[in-house]
Amino acid sequence: MKIIDLISERKKEGHIPFYSFEYFPPKTEEGIINLKSRIERMVHQLNPLFADVTWGAGGSTSTETINISSWIERYSGTEAMMHLTLTNMTLEQIDTAIEEAKEKGIKNILALRGDPPRGQEAWRPPEGGLHYASDLVRHIKEKYGDYFGIAVAGYPEGHVDATSKEDDLSHLKEKVDAGADLIITQLFYDDDVFIDFYQKCREIGIACPIIPGIMPIQSYQGFHRMTTFCKTKVPQQILDDLEAIKEDEDEVKKYGINLAIKTCKKLAEYGIEGFHFYTLNLERSVIAIVNELGLVETEREAPWRKVAGRRDEGVRPIHWGNRPKSYIERTLAWDDYPNWRWGDARSPAFGAPHPLSTRNYTIAQIKDLRKKWGSPETEEDVKNIFVRFLQGEINRLPWLEEELEKETILIQNLLVEMNNHNLLTITSQPQVNGALSTDAKVGWGPKSQKLNGYVYQRAFVEFFCPPSFVDAIISVLDKHSSVSYMAANIAGDFKTNMEEGTVIAATWGVFPNREILQPTIVDREVFYKWWRQEAFAVWLDEWAVIYEDESPSKQLLRSIYDSYYLFNVIENDYIGGNIDSLFEEVLTALPSRN
Known part of the structure; x- marks a missing residue:
């Protein structure tokens, strides 16, 4: 499903605030395997609205991004959103990536201009490529119509290349007018800055959902690197609090959890309908935050966990009840089911399963098991x-x-x-x-x-x-x-x-x-x-x-x-x-x- 439709369902049913998670492709195969296990745990425990996967500059992680996004869509139990950036990407490469995403069942794209590649101070459009995120949104809409749900980035403090906040807001409205369904913001640590940004978006006619990006503080050094890179404004009180505990990793993490909880509660009271957590591929802080906010839904829509892309499934054999990944893998290609009687062997759509290969455990997983x-x-x-x-x-x-x-x-x-x-x-x-x-x-x-x-x-x-x-x-x-x-x-x-x-x-x-x-x-x-x-x-x-x-x-x-x-x-x-x-x-x- 498109994420904007999921948001509409949640709002209609009164199930807000919702929340979502961001991940990035690890650099090693073992890291990817471990990330999938982490995503499975987080999705099973927390049931996020969707999960998105970042795109390396110039498509440097394109294969991993598409594959992880496809895996999330097919196997994890939540909806996937794939990032797509313009940095060092020709129009042909962009179309290839979008086509592959479509072939692999991905229905949502976060359209981004992207940062300059390493060693290049200013961003420059590639030869034969697109210039702005609004161009990418327009291109997707013109070529694929309403097939994809499209999100774009918003910058509460203004984009680093913007001449003014007003100029940046006009560019954001241009992206929405081009066909974007929702906005996910860059990280921030001053709640009032986000609220001011939100109000100004509404004043200039931006009516789509605006989801604040929440990045829990995981470590003292990592926090300073990230906020310096993004040129993020940090209230002096937060800097002073962190300075006093910077030698104690556990205390810093605990502080980050409490700060994020405080921010989410304040924004929820203001009327914000969802939160997007930048996980940095870590789970402990995000799980603690979502649980403390009391947002986890424990009710079951069916006696088994629904899977994104197969939410209309009506029947499942109990034999695979405790092995959802295996069941989904076996039945992925079964597209036509009379009365949705999945698992009835008399159905003409019931095909022989694909053999499962021996599990390739990592050394760390073997030790754990x-x-x-x-x-x-x-x-x-x-x-x-x-x-x-x-x-x-x-x-x-x-x-x-x-x-x-x-x-x-x-x-x-x-x-x-x-x-x-x-x-x-x-x-x-x-x-x-x-x-x-x-x-x-x-x-x-x-x-x-x-x-x-x-x-x-x-x-x-x-x-x-x-x-x-x-x-x-x-x-x-x-x-x-x-x-x-x-x-x-x-x-x-x-x-x-x-x-x-x-x-x-x-x-x-x-x-x-x-x-x-x-x-x-x-x-x-x-x-x-x-x-x-x-x-x-x-x-x-x-x-x-x-x-x-x-x-x-x-x-x-x-x-x-x-x-x-x-x-x-x-x-x-x-x-x-x-x-x-x-x-x-x-x-x-x-x-x-x-």
């Missing part, structure tokens, strides 16, 4: 890792790319008990019968109808288990007519009481003036033909890969991959069913492993 998961040498060690995750002692498993959902607390004791008996759970949900869609643990639904909706869900669990358990588990499940199950190993042995072609709604919701929504489904074909292979591959490609080839840990995980079964068990009775008592019976029937 070994610290989390240790070096298991027995099945008991593996079981304990799953239990520790459920009890909050470690924050991720190979099958869970995100933190546990709040609803998991409702069946946490059951899951711990199952794992203690070597039923290694990877996906689950409790039963729900007509809970309010505003419920803090299980609620979800269309935001405009949240107060009047009810949600339902069938309880289910998905787990790996040793082959010696399979017959005992099935003997219990077959006694319960309300239970559906599937079990398979990597070799393809498949056991189920579900008929071929079965698709079961796992969650559904009832809202005013809407058909019943069925966001997550259990599809027999998806489970056996695709999810089974991916779920087992995780043992090797995302866990065993962090250990040496002949190590006991790698050999153990390979053995589990070769022999274990993957089970999916659904209690269809969402009113009178009791999945806890069902698995008490299962656990009692398991053979001893001593």
Whole structure:
């Protein structure tokens, strides 16, 4: 979506102030990998309106900028905005960059003139290039119409090349009149300077959203370098405060957080509708600021995180519920879905997945994961890792790319008990019968109808288990007519009481003036033909890969991959069913492993 449309939605729904983040392309491949992990965490925790990526002078980071922007758009869960500058760029290079952005699904561009290249004191237009940001805005609008959302830069203190603030404001209005949708400002530390700039913009007829750029102070030296480079006015009180604590990095960072919170609160009271945070590719300060401001939305529009570019998705198989990146990667090219029944294998649009390559962890990531998961040498060690995750002692498993959902607390004791008996759970949900869609643990639904909706869900669990358990588990499940199950190993042995072609709604919701929504489904074909292979591959490609080839840990995980079964068990009775008592019976029937 275009960001201006997202802003309009937020304003209509009353969800303001909104906020967004800026990142820059790191210089190394390892840095890019780590930045993506950081963006994922920040998006998952904070749900920003969008994230933008800077463009190096003369297109020096063009490939990285476009690729990171495309990755944000497709995989992160938020909208992407790509910077584009004119410095050392011919018109042909500009068009090439815009075309590539369009091909990769990027819908928003921040149009900038750019700074002079290093070693050049004054900015000069390149031969065959454009002169001003307004020219770039005009060019994009003339060539692509309304396809792209366009933002431009504003300068509360006036651009360094402007002859006066009035002259700079006239150039800003020219950019807006050329077709820009919104303005994002340069950093500032004097709140009154921004307010004066905002008022003057409105006085001369600039009516579009004006988003202040907030750069938290991260370090004493970095702050001075940045403000000197940008010629930013800094109130004397801030300089004096920093001088007193400049030797204490933690105190400087804490001061920067508090200063940004104070600024945002003041501007929100004035009526400013959004904030753009210059993260400098760091996360701690921005997370602290947004949380302290109380801006993070915790309500769910669906039982899973919506992804930018696929916000109309109506149904998702539960098998990929905890692996959104993997699911999105597999289904990226599925453009035509009858009734948006994503994941129904009978759909003509349901194609075979692209094989996922082995995870290329960095050395730092391998060290971190070994610290989390240790070096298991027995099945008991593996079981304990799953239990520790459920009890909050470690924050991720190979099958869970995100933190546990709040609803998991409702069946946490059951899951711990199952794992203690070597039923290694990877996906689950409790039963729900007509809970309010505003419920803090299980609620979800269309935001405009949240107060009047009810949600339902069938309880289910998905787990790996040793082959010696399979017959005992099935003997219990077959006694319960309300239970559906599937079990398979990597070799393809498949056991189920579900008929071929079965698709079961796992969650559904009832809202005013809407058909019943069925966001997550259990599809027999998806489970056996695709999810089974991916779920087992995780043992090797995302866990065993962090250990040496002949190590006991790698050999153990390979053995589990070769022999274990993957089970999916659904209690269809969402009113009178009791999945806890069902698995008490299962656990009692398991053979001893001593």
